[in-house]
Amino acid sequence: MVALRLPRGLWTAALTVMLVVLGAPVAEGRDSPQDFVVQFKFECYFYNGTQRVRLLARYIYNQEEYARFDSDVGEYRAVTPLGRPDADYWNGQKEVLEQTRAELDTVCKHNYQIEEGTTLQRRVQPTVTISPSKAEALNHHNLLVCAV
Numbered sequence: 254m255v256a257l258r259l260p261r262g263l264w265t266a267a268l269t270v271m272l273v274v275l276g277a278p279v280a281e282g283r284d285s286p287q288d289f290v291v292q293f294k295f296e297c298y299f300y301n302g303t304q305r306v307r308l309l310a311r312y313i314y315n316q317e318e319y320a321r322f323d324s325d326v327g328e329y330r331a332v333t334p335l336g337r338p339d340a341d342y343w344n345g346q347k348e349v350l351e352q353t354r355a356e357l358d359t360v361c362k363h364n365y366q367i368e369e370g371t372t373l374q375r376r377v378q379p380t381v382t383i384s385p386s387k388a389e390a391l392n393h394h395n396l397l398v399c400a401v
Contacts, residue, residue: 289315297361306365308357312336324357 292313308324320336322329329340343349379401386396
């Protein structure tokens with residue numbers, strides 16, 4: 254069983270983001286939707302193994318990214334005006350910046366090392382079979398099925 258390590262402050266950060274978004278002055282003047290989605294996406298990009306690693310922490314409200322941390326930049330940046338208060342706040346917190354910068358090693362590289370032995374070293378040539386579908390009852394005459 255593989256246990257991926259998540260950033261220690263991930264849940265705290267997600268809760269903080271929700272509270273900041275819901276209490277942001279930009280949102281006060283408009284009606285709040287009944288249904289909304291707040292997302293936090295933590296993405297690691299690897300180039301040539303771990304020779305070059307890039308971390309993106311993306312904050313999204315209703316399918317619109319409003320703030321992000323990019324390890325190539327080294328600080329939080331607002332993507333929309335809604336993200337400006339959050340980015341300014343997080344950049345003003347020395348501990349938050351240090352922890353997020355460290356997550357390049359503690360999360361991205363750590364998870365790469367876990368997966369390297371099991372997933373990334375597999376070099377088996379896949380076999381592919383393509384055959385016509387037998388879905389005559391559905392009137393799909395040109396439907397192909399691909400099995401890998």
